[in-house]
Amino acid sequence: MDATEFRRRGKEMVDLIADYLENIEQRPVYPNVEPGYLRSLIPQEAPEEPDTYEDVVKDIERVIMPGVTHWHSPYFYAYFPTASSFPAMLADMLSGAIGCIGFSWAASPACTELETVMMDWLGKMLKLPEEFIAGTHGQGGGVIQGTASEATLVALLAARSRTVRIILANDPQRPETDITSKLVAYASDQAHCSVERAGMIGGVRMKKIPTKQSNKYAVHGETFLKMIQEDKAAGLIPFYLCATLGTTPSCAFDRITELGPICNAEQIWMHIDAAYAGSSFICPEFRPLLNGIEFADSFNFNPHKWLLVNFDCSTMWVRDRSDLIGAFKMDPLYLKHDHQESGLITDYRHWQIPLGRRFRSLKMWFVFRMYGLKGLQDYIRKHVELAKEFETLVRADPRFEISADVILALVCFRLKGSNEMNEVLLKRINNGKKIHLVPCQLSGQFVLRFAICARTTESRHVREAWRIISQLAPHVHLLSSKTQT
Amino acid sequence: MDATEFRRRGKEMVDLIADYLENIEQRPVYPNVEPGYLRSLIPQEAPEEPDTYEDVVKDIERVIMPGVTHWHSPYFYAYFPTASSFPAMLADMLSGAIGCIGFSWAASPACTELETVMMDWLGKMLKLPEEFIAGTHGQGGGVIQGTASEATLVALLAARSRTVRIILANDPQRPETDITSKLVAYASDQAHCSVERAGMIGGVRMKKIPTKQSNKYAVHGETFLKMIQEDKAAGLIPFYLCATLGTTPSCAFDRITELGPICNAEQIWMHIDAAYAGSSFICPEFRPLLNGIEFADSFNFNPHKWLLVNFDCSTMWVRDRSDLIGAFKMDPLYLKHDHQESGLITDYRHWQIPLGRRFRSLKMWFVFRMYGLKGLQDYIRKHVELAKEFETLVRADPRFEISADVILALVCFRLKGSNEMNEVLLKRINNGKKIHLVPCQLSGQFVLRFAICARTTESRHVREAWRIISQLAPHVHLLSSKTQT
Numbered sequence: 020m021d022a023t024e025f026r027r028r029g030k031e032m033v034d035l036i037a038d039y040l041e042n043i044e045q046r047p048v049y050p051n052v053e054p055g056y057l058r059s060l061i062p063q064e065a066p067e068e069p070d071t072y073e074d075v076v077k078d079i080e081r082v083i084m085p086g087v088t089h090w091h092s093p094y095f096y097a098y099f100p101t102a103s104s105f106p107a108m109l110a111d112m113l114s115g116a117i118g119c120i121g122f123s124w125a126a127s128p129a130c131t132e133l134e135t136v137m138m139d140w141l142g143k144m145l146k147l148p149e150e151f152i153a154g155t156h157g158q159g160g161g162v163i164q165g166t167a168s169e170a171t172l173v174a175l176l177a178a179r180s181r182t183v184r185i186i187l188a189n190d191p192q193r194p195e196t197d198i199t200s201k202l203v204a205y206a207s208d209q210a211h212c213s214v215e216r217a218g219m220i221g222g223v224r225m226k227k228i229p230t231k232q233s234n235k236y237a238v239h240g241e242t243f244l245k246m247i248q249e250d251k252a253a254g255l256i257p258f259y260l261c262a263t264l265g266t267t268p269s270c271a272f273d274r275i276t277e278l279g280p281i282c283n284a285e286q287i288w289m290h291i292d293a294a295y296a297g298s299s300f301i302c303p304e305f306r307p308l309l310n311g312i313e314f315a316d317s318f319n320f321n322p323h324k325w326l327l328v329n330f331d332c333s334t335m336w337v338r339d340r341s342d343l344i345g346a347f348k349m350d351p352l353y354l355k356h357d358h359q360e361s362g363l364i365t366d367y368r369h370w371q372i373p374l375g376r377r378f379r380s381l382k383m384w385f386v387f388r389m390y391g392l393k394g395l396q397d398y399i400r401k402h403v404e405l406a407k408e409f410e411t412l413v414r415a416d417p418r419f420e421i422s423a424d425v426i427l428a429l430v431c432f433r434l435k436g437s438n439e440m441n442e443v444l445l446k447r448i449n450n451g452k453k454i455h456l457v458p459c460q461l462s463g464q465f466v467l468r469f470a471i472c473a474r475t476t477e478s479r480h481v482r483e484a485w486r487i488i489s490q491l492a493p494h495v496h497l498l499s500s501k502t503q504t
Numbered sequence: 505m506d507a508t509e510f511r512r513r514g515k516e517m518v519d520l521i522a523d524y525l526e527n528i529e530q531r532p533v534y535p536n537v538e539p540g541y542l543r544s545l546i547p548q549e550a551p552e553e554p555d556t557y558e559d560v561v562k563d564i565e566r567v568i569m570p571g572v573t574h575w576h577s578p579y580f581y582a583y584f585p586t587a588s589s590f591p592a593m594l595a596d597m598l599s600g601a602i603g604c605i606g607f608s609w610a611a612s613p614a615c616t617e618l619e620t621v622m623m624d625w626l627g628k629m630l631k632l633p634e635e636f637i638a639g640t641h642g643q644g645g646g647v648i649q650g651t652a653s654e655a656t657l658v659a660l661l662a663a664r665s666r667t668v669r670i671i672l673a674n675d676p677q678r679p680e681t682d683i684t685s686k687l688v689a690y691a692s693d694q695a696h697c698s699v700e701r702a703g704m705i706g707g708v709r710m711k712k713i714p715t716k717q718s719n720k721y722a723v724h725g726e727t728f729l730k731m732i733q734e735d736k737a738a739g740l741i742p743f744y745l746c747a748t749l750g751t752t753p754s755c756a757f758d759r760i761t762e763l764g765p766i767c768n769a770e771q772i773w774m775h776i777d778a779a780y781a782g783s784s785f786i787c788p789e790f791r792p793l794l795n796g797i798e799f800a801d802s803f804n805f806n807p808h809k810w811l812l813v814n815f816d817c818s819t820m821w822v823r824d825r826s827d828l829i830g831a832f833k834m835d836p837l838y839l840k841h842d843h844q845e846s847g848l849i850t851d852y853r854h855w856q857i858p859l860g861r862r863f864r865s866l867k868m869w870f871v872f873r874m875y876g877l878k879g880l881q882d883y884i885r886k887h888v889e890l891a892k893e894f895e896t897l898v899r900a901d902p903r904f905e906i907s908a909d910v911i912l913a914l915v916c917f918r919l920k921g922s923n924e925m926n927e928v929l930l931k932r933i934n935n936g937k938k939i940h941l942v943p944c945q946l947s948g949q950f951v952l953r954f955a956i957c958a959r960t961t962e963s964r965h966v967r968e969a970w971r972i973i974s975q976l977a978p979h980v981h982l983l984s985s986k987t988q989t
Contacts, residue, residue, distance in 0.1 A: 020874055022522040025590040029521070032594050033514030036601040037507040050613055054849040057617035058639060065625040069876040075591075075869075079598065083866075086614030090604050098611070098838065101860075103603045105510040106560075109517050111600050113564065115814055116521040118588045119575050126583070128535055129571030132542035140550045154543060165650060166858035176705055199707055200681035213859050216832060220661055220857070222684055222707040267838055323860075329600055330862055347701060352945045353583065353752055353953065364539040372705070372857060373651035374698050375586075375808075377815055381568075384560075389505055391554040460837045468838065 020072070028072060035076070036108070040091065044480075047452040048094040052086050088455065093473045093480040097457040099267070099295045099429070100472035104327035110385035111329060114378040121376045122368040125356035131365055134163055134380040141322070141334055141383065144301045144392055148313050151336040153365075161336045162343075162370040163379045167294035168213035169372055170319035170335040173343065175204060175217045175259050178288030178316070180346035182258040185286065199223065203250050204259040207238045207273055209266040211292070217261075224255070232462045235424060236269050238262065240277025247285060259288045262315075264308060265296025268459035268468075269423035269431045272296070272308055279314020291318045294333070298325035299403070299427050302396045308426075316342070325402070325428075326395060327474065328382045344369040402428040402471040405481050409469055412485045418492055422461050428471040431461065434492060438465035447491045454484045505557070513557060520561070521593070525576065529965075532937040533579040537571045573940065578958045578965040582942040584752070584780045584914070585887075585957035589812040595870035596814060599863040606861045607853040610841035616850055619648055619865040626807070626819055626868065629786045629877060633798050636821040638850075646821040647828075647855040648864045652779035653698035654857055655804035655820040658828065660689060660702045660744050663773030663801070665831035667743040670771065684708065688735050689744040692723045692758055694751040696777070702746075709740070717947045720909060721754055723747065725762025732770060744773045747800075749793060750781025753944035753953075754908035754916045757781070757793055764799020776803045779818070783810035784888070784912050787881045793911075801827070810887070810913075811880060812959065813867045829854040887913040887956040890966050894954055897970040903977055907946050913956040916946065919977060923950035932976045939969045 020028065060082045089095060091103050121130030138161025139154050153160030164170045183198050199222065206214040208227040218225025228243055230236045247257040260282055262273040275291060282289040291312065297320020299305040312318060319335040322328040337343050347369050368374050390398070406428040413419045413432045422431040433441045442465055445458055459466050469484070505513065545567045574580060576588050606615030620638050623646025627637050638645030649655045668683050684707065691699040693712040703710025713728055715721045732742040745767055747758040760776060767774040776797065782805020784790040797803060804820040807813040822828050832854050853859050875883070891913040898904045898917045907916040918926045927950055930943055944951050954969070 020590040022526045022590070025593070026518060026522045028590070028594055029518030029597070030515045032597050033511060033518060036514070036597060037511045039601055041507045052613050054609060054613070055617070057614060058621055061621065063624075063639070064628050065872040066876045067878055069879055070873040072874065075873050083602075083614045083618065086612070086617060087602055088604055088610065088612040090602075090612070098605075101603055101605050103601075105505040105507070105513070108510070108597070108600045109513055112514070112517050112521060112593070112597060115593045115596050116524055116588075117568075117572055117575075118586055118814055119573055120583075120586050120815060124539060125573065127571070127573040127575070128537050128539070129542060129568045132540070132571060133568065136543055136546065139548075143549050154548070166860045168859045169857060172857065179707075194685075196681065196685035200679075200685070211859075219832070220705070222664075329603060330605060330860060331858075347704070352950075353942050372654060372657065373816075374653045374696075375651045375815060387550040388555040388560050389557065391551045393552055394554055457838050465837075 031076070035079070043089055043092045044094060046084070046089055046092065048089050048092045049449060049452045049455045050086050050088060051452060057082060057086055091473050091475070093476040094454045094484065095472045096469045096484060097455045097472070099324050099470055101330050102323050102325060102327050103329055103474055104386055104390075106385040106389035107327060107329040107382045110381040114381045117378055119378055121378060122374050123356060123366040124364040127378070130376075130378045130380070131367055133378075133384060134367065135160060135365055137380040137383040137387070138162065138334060138336065140387060142336060145297070145309065146306060147318070147336060150338050151318065158339045158341065159337050160340050160365070161334060162367055163376075164319070164333040164335050164371055165331045165373070166333050167211070167292055167319055167321055168216065170317070170333055171214050171261055171290065171292055172217040172220055173335070173371060174261070174288065174290035174317040174319070175221050175223070177337070177342045177346040178204075178259040178290070179221055179223060181288065181342050182256065182286070184345070186256070198256065201254060201256045202258045203255045204261070205243065205246065205257065206261040207263055207266065207271075209236050209268055209271055210261060210263050211267050211294070214261045214292070223259075226250070230271070236266060236271035236461070238273040238278065240274055240281055243278055244281050247281070247287070257285060257287050259290065261290045261292055264291060264293035265427065267295070268466075269461055270296065270427055270429045271423065272426070275311030275314065279311045283314050288316045289314055291315045293318070293320040295321065295324050296427055298322060299399050301326075301392065302399055305399075305427070322383065325399065327386050327390060327398065332379050332382060340370070347371075398474075402476070405471045405476060405478065406430050406469075408478060409481050409485060412482070416489060422464065422466045430469040431459065431466045432469065433464065433466050441465045441467065444488075444491060448488060451487065451491070453487055516561070520564070528574055528577045529579060531569070531574055531577065533574050533577040534934060534937045534940045535571050535573060536937060542567060542571055576958050576960070578961040579939045579969065580957045581954045581969060582940045582957070584809050584955055586815050587808050587810060587812050588814055588959055589871055589875075591870040591874035592812060592814040592867045595866040599866045602863055604863055606863060607859050608841060608851040609849040612863070615861075615863045615865070616852055618869060619852065620645060620850055622865040622868040622872070623647065623819060623821065625872060627821055629880075630782070630794065631791060632803070632821060635823050636803065643824045643826065644822050645825050645850070646819060647852055648861075649804070649818040649820050649856055650816045650858070651818050652696070652777055652804055652806055653701065655802070655818055656699050656746055656775065656777055657702040657705055658820070658856060659746070659773065659775035659802040659804070660706050660708070662822070662827045662831040663689075663744040663775070664706055664708060666773065666827050667741065667771070669830070671741070683741065686739060686741045687743050688740045689746070690728065690731065690742065691746040692748055692751065692756075694721050694753055694756055695746060695748050696752050696779070699746045699777070708744075711735075715756070721751065721756035721946070723758040723763065725759060725766055728763055729766055732766070732772070742770060742772050744775065746775045746777055749776060749778035750912065752780070753951075754946055755781060755912055755914045756908065757911070760796030760799065764796045768799050773801045774799055776800045778803070778805040780806065780809050780914075781912055783807060784884050786811075786877065787884055790884070790912070807868065810884065812871050812875060812883065817864050817867055825855070832856075883959075887961075890956045890961060890963065891915050891954075893963060894966050894970060897967070901974055907949065907951045915954040916944065916951045917954065918949060918951045926950045926952060929973075929976060933973060936972065936976070938972050
């Protein structure tokens, strides 16, 4: 395919995409296929000679679409949102065409520099402390990671490296393996599974800090302090806390204003994971949720969840960039370049796990400019209002209860009754394939999560979703009384 | 921006991309900017109200292009290639629009299943042993990672976990930290810096196996065997070898037919990193370079380098998928789904570092079908021929020497003379901004690397590149004699 044919096929693809997104709500949100459905629909091997483009395009509807979970359908309420907007898609097209690999400044200066400045723009939208902004006299700055899991891991590795360095400075004879074998990281028992995984990868102990329903599933300073005191008494070395703002199960907020001073006093790295909730902090009314950021060593959230920047774009800031770089730096000759030692430039490969990286900041640039800060704030507020609308509908129905405070655009709710009853309800909802939800567990209870996800979700979709749920609910009651007799 | 405007802007973007790529060779391949150039060209903060789309597009030429290193210019010969093709770009547009996050089968069955089948297609193109193909009765299969660095790390972590498991099975009382503190990983002293980094991240010793010019910079079985015997005698536990096929400095090939049996006998995980060279193995004449794969536990290469699939697409196969999953598995309720325990499905989140993942197999599907196996083979062969053509030009000039065997599409060469002389030559070449190269170090010598990179590179570009290089060379001679007097 040459450029001339690309002009034609690219324009057809633009129309195909627009058609798909304009008509997405006519599709069943969750696919009706069994595991292994796809293999039999296509050949066992790649063709020797080229297929025609027409055949490839026909297969999108025949092979792919039947197996797609439509995350951008206004009837998708599962997990947390993944962002999608037309400006981001346009920017991604451009990024694909430029196709540079931005591992160092020299490998494409624009790729590195736009990223630094976009991270500053976004940091200012969030009113981050000045230390986190690169274009100041501080030592911090921002980087785009692929996912929050990577940010959590990168922060943990930087913390591990910093702690080992500090201890060795005072006690140079101590074997490094003796230090690492005593390190302890901490996170809420509500934290995302990727946090525990970061501990496994980094080869360090990871302890879960217990939370309670009565405390709104937040980690409190008192609990944390007690744990680290016990661990220190047992000869362990507390070195890392991953605090969560907006947990996955219920969107709970750890008390970082209490946790931060403890971390600072104890030289424990405080990383804040606000993967979902972070986008809301651009609104002044939600910004107080981030109070305590001034104590953090690193902070991360995902514009690719709720800020209209298509996946992947997980933004991470650090207070001191030398902490990150110190954990990862490798400089072979084939990656050296003239400006490296000037202090003016950033080689982002030292800030992340992969070496290569796409030109992802273009998506941020297009989205921020095409929406403006006000447009982005309106978008967040609309989703929160839709969640409140759903909450009101749930509360008005005596069969149901709300399981956690609705702070942003996630509603946790359940039938008053057994877990089994709620599991049956969820199964019926998802089997209907009109709307899609996933569950969570809160204090041993099976809870349904209703997250406002799609860019195009409107009040009518939320009301339709509630109609479906509440219609299925009575059947569950009947079923349940039958089971009990 | 709504779908109607996207139809218009998307088509304009398609033309912009086609224009960019059709005229790319008119641009200086390496940008003429100083560090920090971009910040002053755009505002300090995101706009409150939206900008116009026209303004955003105008800024591509004003702000971005002056700072782009044009990786797809036929005058770009630096690093290794990064792939670009129109079918891959079309598939990526579709992937962006579907915008699913494929962490589990249920999150989008098509995303998971097409990946498994495309990995099988590609595995068959490479004639991988049947154990690595998912659609057989074996225990293996393939996964798309973001980069080779991640594949190296994932393999190392799986190896670490497997080794600890094996040792604990025989000696359940031994503390895990005692085991990990004695683990040793190995890689060539020519291996990519990301391999050493994987060792740092995994918290294990990483030893470099020495290579020699006389051995073509390959790791031999004898050297490796001696090292592990010494290490075992010292109480250490060899557990992981990252063998490289096609090293970054000179495209050297470790002797995996010798290394493999040693690893198998010693229960050392052999990972093969063929990031660049792997694509060539689809050609029967280059497939012998992969002989020894039958001993490997895992294998990885980057179609996003040389197989026309735009970044990121780093394909990794494992002999036994339970080794990977065992190292990473976490199953919270919000990610559970009905089919999980059926044994028929794959939840790729257990195969990788990040949780989220894009629908990347669409790119493979489009590219494989639009080129056909023959088209892909032709593409590889053409690049190798261009490298041979360049090699011939270098060899015909008595001022120059070839520094390593030219096996694929990388030529390592230098002026016969001092490192300083070659450094000056490279600086002149890159300052001219007509062509772009990076250096490497081989046996203490400063060497110039000439890699055929762009899809559109033709013989005329290679000859023009040589004309530039050879014209600059005499000046270096004069300069050098001046320095010496």
